[in-house]
Amino acid sequence: MTDPRNPAPTVDIIVELVDRRDRPIVLVERRFPPHGWALPGGFVDYGEAVETAARRESREEICLDVDLIEQFQVYSDPQRDARKHTLSVVFLAAATGTPRAADDAKAIAICPVWELPRPLCFDHARILHDYRRYRDYGIRPHLSFP
Amino acid sequence: MTDPRNPAPTVDIIVELVDRRDRPIVLVERRFPPHGWALPGGFVDYGEAVETAARRESREEICLDVDLIEQFQVYSDPQRDARKHTLSVVFLAAATGTPRAADDAKAIAICPVWELPRPLCFDHARILHDYRRYRDYGIRPHLSFP
Numbered sequence: 207m208t209d210p211r212n213p214a215p216t217v218d219i220i221v222e223l224v225d226r227r228d229r230p231i232v233l234v235e236r237r238f239p240p241h242g243w244a245l246p247g248g249f250v251d252y253g254e255a256v257e258t259a260a261r262r263e264s265r266e267e268i269c270l271d272v273d274l275i276e277q278f279q280v281y282s283d284p285q286r287d288a289r290k291h292t293l294s295v296v297f298l299a300a301a302t303g304t305p306r307a308a309d310d311a312k313a314i315a316i317c318p319v320w321e322l323p324r325p326l327c328f329d330h331a332r333i334l335h336d337y338r339r340y341r342d343y344g345i346r347p348h349l350s351f352p
Numbered sequence: 353m354t355d356p357r358n359p360a361p362t363v364d365i366i367v368e369l370v371d372r373r374d375r376p377i378v379l380v381e382r383r384f385p386p387h388g389w390a391l392p393g394g395f396v397d398y399g400e401a402v403e404t405a406a407r408r409e410s411r412e413e414i415c416l417d418v419d420l421i422e423q424f425q426v427y428s429d430p431q432r433d434a435r436k437h438t439l440s441v442v443f444l445a446a447a448t449g450t451p452r453a454a455d456d457a458k459a460i461a462i463c464p465v466w467e468l469p470r471p472l473c474f475d476h477a478r479i480l481h482d483y484r485r486y487r488d489y490g491i492r493p494h495l496s497f498p
Contacts, residue, residue, distance in 0.1 A: 211398045212360045215439055252357045252437050256428040257495050274495050277426055280441050282361075282402040291398050293361055295426050295439075349403050349420050 213282060213291040217260045218247030218330070220337055221272055223316060225302040230318050232268050232301075233326075234311035240288070242325040243315065245333065247294065260297045268314060269306040272299035279336065279347045286329040296333055359428060359437040363406045364393030364476070366483055367418055369462060371448040376464050378414050378447075379472075380457035386434070388471040389461065391479065393440065406443045414460060415452040418445035425482065425493045432475040442479055 222229040233243045246267040250259040257274055264272040275298040282293035307314045315323050319338055326334065336347040368375040379389045392413040396405040403420055410418040421444040428439035453460045461469050465484055472480065482493040 212396055213398055213400075214358045215361050250358055250428070250439070252359055253430045254359075255430065255496055256426055256439060276492070277495065280402055280423055280426060282396070282400075282441075284399045284401065293396070293402060293441075295428075346422070349423065350401055 213284070213293045215250045215256070216247055216292050216294045217250060217256055217263060218245040218294045218296045218333065219260050219264050219272065219299050220245060220278065220296065220334075221264060221268065221270060221299050221301050221305070223302065223305075224300045226316075228318050230316045232270070232305045233315045233317055233323060234267055234307060235313040235315070235323075236327060237310050237312040240327045242327040243323045244327040244330050245296075246311070248310070249292075250295075256295045257297075260295075260299065264299065264301070266309045267307075267311045269308050270301040270303060272301045274299050278340070279333075281329055281333060281350070283329060283350055294328075294333075298337075359430070359439045361396045361402070362393055362438050362440045363396060363402055363409060364391040364440045364442045364479065365406050365410050365418065365445050366391060366424065366442065366480075367410060367414065367416060367445050367447050367451070369448065369451075370446045372462075374464050376462045378416070378451045379461045379463055379469060380413055380453065381459040381461070381469075382473060383456050383458040386473045388473040389469045390473045390476050391442075392457070394456070395438075396441075402441045403443075406441075406445065410445065410447070412455045413453075413457045415454050416447040416449060418447045420445050424486070425479075427475055427479060427496070429475060429496055440474075440479075444483075
C-alpha cells in the first residue's frame with residue numbers, strides 16, 4: 207500500500223511575532239545541507255494532519271507554540287528541493303515570546319519582512335515574495351504551471 | 353530516500369461547469385471501493401506539481417480540460433481514507449462542455465450544489481460543505497485540529 211512514487215509532504219510555517227513592532231518573521235539557519243536560511247518546517251508524519259505537523263515543527267525547531275492563522279499555499283514544483291521531490295503546505299501563524307534555535311536549526315533570525323537573510327534555501331525566496339504580496343496587498347499567489 | 357512513513361499526497365478537483373445555469377459541479381461514481389460518489393481526483397505522481405496532477409486527473413477521469421481557479425484547501429485528517437493516510441490538495445476549477453466518465457469513474461453526475469448524490473466517499477461531504485460556505489458566503493474553511 208505504500209507507494210514511494212509520490213512526492214513527500216512537508217509543512218513550512220511563516221511565524222509572525224505579533225508582540226513586536228512590524229510583526230517580524232522567524233527564519234532558521236539550517237544545521238544540515240543545504241546550508242542557508244529557511245522557514246521552520248519539516249516532513250509530515252504518517253497519521254498526522256498538516257496542522258498538527260505545523261505546530262509540532264514550530265515547537266521543535268524554534269521552541270514556540272504558534273497559533274495557526276491559515277493555510278497560505280501549497281508549493282510543489284518538482285525542482286524545489288534538489289534532494290527529492292517534496293511538496294510543502296505553507297501556513298501563516300502568529301506567536302508571541304522569544305524563539306530559540308533547536309533541533310535542525312543552528313541559529314535563529316528575527317527579521318522584518320523587508321530585510322531577509324541570505325541565502326534562502328529551497329523555494330523559500332519565492333514563498334516569502336508571495337507572502338509579502340499577500341501581506342502588503344492582499345494578493346494570493348499565482349498557481350504554478352511548471 | 354523514499355520514506356513510506358509520510359501520508360500520500362492526492363488532489364481533488366471541484367469542477368464547475370460554467371457554461372450552464374447555476375454552475376453545477378461534476379461528481380463521479382467510483383468504479384473501485386469505497387463505492388459511492390466522489391470528486392474527480394487521484395494521487396500526485398513523483399515529479400509532478402499538484403496543479404499538473406489536478407489537470408491530468410480531470411482529463412483522465414471526466415475527459416475535461418479544466419481551468420484551475422485556485423487552491424481551495426488541504427484536507428489531511430488521518431481518518432479521511434480508511435485504506436491509508438492520504439492528504440488532498442483540493443482545487444476549484446472551471447470547465448465548459450460535457451464531461452464523460454473514464455478511467456476510475458463508472459458514471460458521472462452533473463449536480464447543482466444544493467442536490468448532491470449519496471453516499472459521498474471519504475471526507476468529500478465535508479469538503480463540499482466547506483465549498484458551499486465559500487461559494488455562497490466567501491467564508492474559507494476552518495483549519496482542522498483533530
